[in-house]
Structure formats: structure tokens, C-alpha cells
Amino acid sequence: MFIKAVNLTKIYRKGSSKIVAVNRVNLEVKNGEFIVIVGPSGSGKTTLLNLIGLNDYPTSGKIFIDGVDATMLSKRERRKIRLLRIGFIFQTFNLFPTLNALENVELPLALAGKSQMEQRERAIKLLKSVGLADRIFHRPRELSMGEMQRVAIARAMANNPEVLIADEPTGELDSETSREVVGLLSEINRKQKATVIVATHDERIVRVASSVYRIVDGKLSLE
Amino acid sequence: MRLASMSLKNLNRRRLRAFLCILGVALAACSIVTVGASTSRYIRVMVEMNTFFNGDLIVVAKDVVVIQGFPIGGVIPQTVVNKVAEIEGVEKAVPMLFNFNFKPGKVSTVLPVNVSIGLPLDEWHMIIGSSTFKSGNLPKNDSINQVVVGSSIADQYGITAGSKLSLRGCLLVVSGVFNSPSAVLERSIIMSLKLAQEVYNYPMQINMVIVEPEAGISQRVVKNEIESKIYGVMALTDDERNDLTRPFINTLENWNLTMQGTLLVLSVVLIAVVGMLNVSERRRDFATLDAIGAPSSYIFSIVIIENLLIGVFGGILGILLGCLTTVFLASFYTTIPVNLFLLDVFGLVPPFYMLEIFFMIVGACCVGGIIPALNATRVRIAETLKSEY
Numbered sequence A: 001m002f003i004k005a006v007n008l009t010k011i012y013r014k015g016s017s018k019i020v021a022v023n024r025v026n027l028e029v030k031n032g033e034f035i036v037i038v039g040p041s042g043s044g045k046t047t048l049l050n051l052i053g054l055n056d057y058p059t060s061g062k063i064f065i066d067g068v069d070a071t072m073l074s075k076r077e078r079r080k081i082r083l084l085r086i087g088f089i090f091q092t093f094n095l096f097p098t099l100n101a102l103e104n105v106e107l108p109l110a111l112a113g114k115s116q117m118e119q120r121e122r123a124i125k126l127l128k129s130v131g132l133a134d135r136i137f138h139r140p141r142e143l144s145m146g147e148m149q150r151v152a153i154a155r156a157m158a159n160n161p162e163v164l165i166a167d168e169p170t171g172e173l174d175s176e177t178s179r180e181v182v183g184l185l186s187e188i189n190r191k192q193k194a195t196v197i198v199a200t201h202d203e204r205i206v207r208v209a210s211s212v213y214r215i216v217d218g219k220l221s222l223e
Numbered sequence B: 001m002r003l004a005s006m007s008l009k010n011l012n013r014r015r016l017r018a019f020l021c022i023l024g025v026a027l028a029a030c031s032i033v034t035v036g037a038s039t040s041r042y043i044r045v046m047v048e049m050n051t052f053f054n055g056d057l058i059v060v061a062k063d064v065v066v067i068q069g070f071p072i073g074g075v076i077p078q079t080v081v082n083k084v085a086e087i088e089g090v091e092k093a094v095p096m097l098f099n100f101n102f103k104p105g106k107v108s109t110v111l112p113v114n115v116s117i118g119l120p121l122d123e124w125h126m127i128i129g130s131s132t133f134k135s136g137n138l139p140k141n142d143s144i145n146q147v148v149v150g151s152s153i154a155d156q157y158g159i160t161a162g163s164k165l166s167l168r169g170c171l172l173v174v175s176g177v178f179n180s181p182s183a184v185l186e187r188s189i190i191m192s193l194k195l196a197q198e199v200y201n202y203p204m205q206i207n208m209v210i211v212e213p214e215a216g217i218s219q220r221v222v223k224n225e226i227e228s229k230i231y232g233v234m235a236l237t238d239d240e241r242n243d244l245t246r247p248f249i250n251t252l253e254n255w256n257l258t259m260q261g262t263l264l265v266l267s268v269v270l271i272a273v274v275g276m277l278n279v280s281e282r283r284r285d286f287a288t289l290d291a292i293g294a295p296s297s298y299i300f301s302i303v304i305i306e307n308l309l310i311g312v313f314g315g316i317l318g319i320l321l322g323c324l325t326t327v328f329l330a331s332f333y334t335t336i337p338v339n340l341f342l343l344d345v346f347g348l349v350p351p352f353y354m355l356e357i358f359f360m361i362v363g364a365c366c367v368g369g370i371i372p373a374l375n376a377t378r379v380r381i382a383e384t385l386k387s388e389y
Helices: A043-052 A077-084 A100-109 A114-127 A145-155 A175-191 A201-208 B001-011 B017-052 B079-086 B150-158 B193-197 B219-229 B238-280 B283-291 B296-334 B340-342 B351-377 B381-388
Strands: A003-014 A016-028 A034-038 A060-065 A086-089 A163-167 A193-200 A212-216 A218-221 B057-061 B065-067 B070-072 B090-100 B115-118 B132-136 B147-151 B163-165 B170-179 B190-191 B206-214 B231-237
Touching: A003 A043, A016 A043, A016 A218, A016 B206, A034 A043, A034 A175, A034 A201, A043 A163, A043 B381, A077 A100, A077 B190, A086 B115, A100 A145, A114 A145, A145 A163, A145 A175, A163 A175, A175 A193, A175 A201, A201 B001, B001 B017, B001 B296, B017 B238, B017 B296, B017 B351, B057 B070, B057 B219, B065 B238, B070 B090, B079 B090, B079 B206, B090 B193, B090 B351, B147 B150, B147 B238, B150 B170, B150 B340, B170 B193, B190 B193, B193 B351, B206 B219, B231 B238, B238 B296, B238 B351, B283 B296, B283 B381, B296 B351
Parallel strands: A034 A193, A034 A212, A086 A163, A163 A193, B115 B190, B147 B170
Antiparallel strands: A003 A016, A003 A060, A212 A218, B057 B206, B057 B231, B065 B070, B090 B115, B090 B206, B132 B170, B147 B190, B163 B170
16 A cells, blocks of 8 residues: 555634644655654644544645555445554554453454454454453453553454554554564564554654654654 | 443442432333223223124113213113114114123122123124133033133133022023134123123113114114104214214323323423533533543533433333233222232233333433533533532
8 A cells, every 4th residue: 555645634623723633744655665653742643644544534735545645535434444554553552441352353344344263264364363362252351451552453453454653553562572572563564554643752662663763743754 | 331330330339329319210100001001992992882883873771870881870671672773764673681790600799890791692793703712612501600711811710611609699501612813801700691691680671772874874863863762761872972972081081191292391300400410510620621621512411311211110110110010900990819910911911002101201311411411511621520529
């Protein structure tokens, strides 16, 4: 998947004041790249990832996905891309508390219309690949932070997306677990040739990246 | 299946709230069933009373209160029967003594819904024509103290054919126990007119005459004749008897409908408020669902199915409670033991009515879930997830 952002701008308005979260960002992400975006809190990292991940609409500018202007796509088409072509990992994991690890991973597969058997096989395989073979029937509250993040990674990879977007994936984790998560993301990028875009403060992630960008006050620059 | 399971788990996550919500819906369903079934029962009994003398006129004392086929009090001399019979256009005139409230000896005190009916033995078919005998038979002649008893009373007091019954100091012999589709007859003691006059101390008095007009003669013509020639009585046609009770029945039905409507609206409001609260608390879940590509219809369905489940559980619980309350109320107001009503619970609350209420409640819960469900689909991913950090 080739992603291109052109003059991407996102402005939040609160009463009479306006906050420019992303300011005329231009970015090209080629297939198989591992991109890291660093920047202080409130600099616009999450907003930029949400725009790239089609979770939000820009105030101005465009995002092209394989040459198609994603801002012009219908809600349904954007959802389909999010479901099948983009995997999103949240800082706070955002697992469904009522579902166990297996069901959390099965959910995107079910949404993609996979059969029960396919869902089960794929989810178990993914959970094994992130080292959670013995925790598949545990609910999020019964898992550690690191385990929850690994379930979230497995869920993001469920439909074998071309792009994996991770927003501060180690932000809530201790250093040992962070290292494991970094390893997983790097492995996904190398072995599955998935494009990985990560917003982080974590130096370990910066070290495995192919390109590092810095965002300050919504402005993006290559490091 | 996955949706239902997910919704069920979501309800289970907020157990206390879900339980209280189900209880609220159940109380609404219970009230609807209780009020509806009790009202329908009384209306059914009233309507049923008019089916006894369909096509006939009834002659009663002037200005007496008449509920469908039967007068409440108001006596007329038995000689009126002969006068009526002599009127042109009258095929047959049958005297009847109809009485509410009796005390069956040592067994019980006042039973306000019970009735006793006295009429000539050869005319009993007018009343119990369609009934079948559970035990025993009709009395052999008019002179002996024999009665037949409806099976509801018989079951309550353990009466069978051959039992002896003390009624207002008179010793009666039960010659038969009959089953009837009529609730009134099920609670009746039927005896000869002479015996009824003796038991109730109405010598040569009756309180109604059933008049069958000759073929081709309208009830209206016979009515006018009777009222013009016999002093102190009124003759009521089918239509007039219906007209007398129609306003009352209409009022009852309207009251019932208003009550049902109000409770349903309250259920919708309750469900909507709780649903909004649930959606508001789970904005992150809905935003995450949206972020991983769940279609709006999927998110909408989760909320609606949760409401549907509340409706199903609340509906079932409410109907069960409603049946019990109806039974206890019926027993309380009639002094008929609860166990007798329990055996006939489907008679009190017909299965079709239960289904009707069940689907109404489930429907109301789904309607109440529409606004929360729409809200859930409108959650903005970026803003919601950002605010959670």
C-alpha cells in the first residue's frame, strides 16, 4: 500500500480558539517501510495517525491510498479499508472487556466475513505468534499490560493488513515488555512485509525504524 | 449468534443496572398483564352474560340495574309471567330468579361473585344447554330439594353428585356437577324456581322473565306491548341490554388501553435513558469497533440486541409475575382459593394475550433502543479515543 499525504491539515475549534493539530503535512509511505513519528505530547502525533488510518477527516489537504483520494471515499469504503488493509494499535489497547483474547482477535475476522473455523484457526495462530497460546481464554482484566498489548497487536494483524499503525504502543508498558512489543512490530515488518507506522517516544522503536519523522506543533519533518 | 453473545456479555458486565432495567420492564409487563387480564376477564364475563338469552327479551322490574342478561335485585310478582305469556306475539315466557351472594352453609362466608339461579326444571336447557355433566345429572322433578352445581364451586368445596349442601338454612342435595364454558355458570348453583323462592324467601316472586317472541315478530313490537300492558316492568331487547353495558365496557377498555399505552411509553423511556447511559459509558468500545472497521449496522445491532434481550427477559419475568398477580387478585376478590385459579391460569391470562404483551414489551424495548443505538453509530473515533488517553 502506498500512502501519500498532501498538505494535510487538521484544525480543532474550541469556542473562538482554534488548535492546529496537524499543519500542512506532506508524507509518503512506501510499501514495507517502518516509519516512526516522534514528538512531544500534544504535538499532533495521534491526530496524524488517525488521519492516515482513516479514523478522521482532515480539515484540508488530501490523503491518497494507492493513488486514490481517501478523503473522497464513502464511509463504507473507508471502513472497508480500515477493516481489511489497515491494522490499528492503540496506546490503551482498547480491547473489548467482555470478550476474551481469542474473541477479541476473532472479531475483525468475523467482521470480514470469515467462517467460524477460519476465525478460530487464524486467531489461535496469531495469539500463538505473539506468545499468548496459554492465555487465549482470558479476558483483558485477567491479562497483564504487555499481554493486552500483544492481544491488540494480534487483533490488528487479524485480517493480514498491509499497514500497521501503532499509537504509542509501548507507552503503558514496562521496559522488558516494551522490548518484546518492539520485537514483534519489527518482526511483522520484516517477515510479513507490512508497512509499520508508529508514533512513539520510545528510543528502542526509533532504532528499528527505516525513517524517523519529528512532529512539532503539527509540523512534520524528516530527522 | 456472535452479536447476541456479545450483547449478553455486555449486559452481564453491568449486571446490577441490567437487572434493574429488566426489573423495571418486568414491572411494566406485570402491570399490563394484571390490569389487562383482570379487565378482560370482567368484560368477558359481562359479554358472556348476554349470550344466554340471545334473541329473547328479558322483562324485569322497572328501573332495576341490569348487567347484560341479568338484573341486580328488583323483584316482580310471578303472576307477571302469565300476563306476559298472554300478550300477542309472545311464544314463551319463562320465569327466573337470579341471585348474587350466597353462603354455602358451614363451608364459607359471603362469596360475592357466586350466583344461584332458579327456573322451572323443564327450562334448564336455557341456561345449561351447552354444559356437560362432570358427575350426576339433572334433578328428576321440580319438587325435591335437588340442585346442580358449577364445577368451579364444586371443586372449591369438594362437592360431588350426592353431596349435601346447606344454603341459607335449607338442606339441598346436589344431583349433578356440570362443566361450562361460561365463567358465570361455573360459579352457579342452579335449582328449581320453587326451591329458589323458598331458599331466598321470595314467595311467588321472581326477578326476571325471559320472553321468546313468535317467529317473525320483532323484539321491539313485543317490548312495546309488554311495557304498555303490564305496569311496573320494563322489557329489554338484545340491543338495549348491550347499550346498557356498552359505555361501561368501553370505559373499561379505554382505561385498559390507556394504562397499557402509558406503561409501554414508560418502558420505552426507561430503556432509552438506560441505553443512553450505557452508550455514553461505552463510547470507547463503539469508537474502537468503528476503528477496526465494524459497519454502522453492526454497532446499531449490538445496542438493539441488548435492548431486545432486556425486553425478552423483562417480558418473560413480567408475564410470569403478571399471571401470579392476576391469580392472587382474582382470588382476593372472589374468595376462590388461589390453587383453583392457578389450575386455570391460561383461562385468566390467555396464551395469546401473553404472547401479545410479550411482543409489545420486546417491541417497546427495541424502540427505546433506537436513539441510543443511533448515538452509538455516531461516535467519532478520533475525538472519542483521544479523549480517553
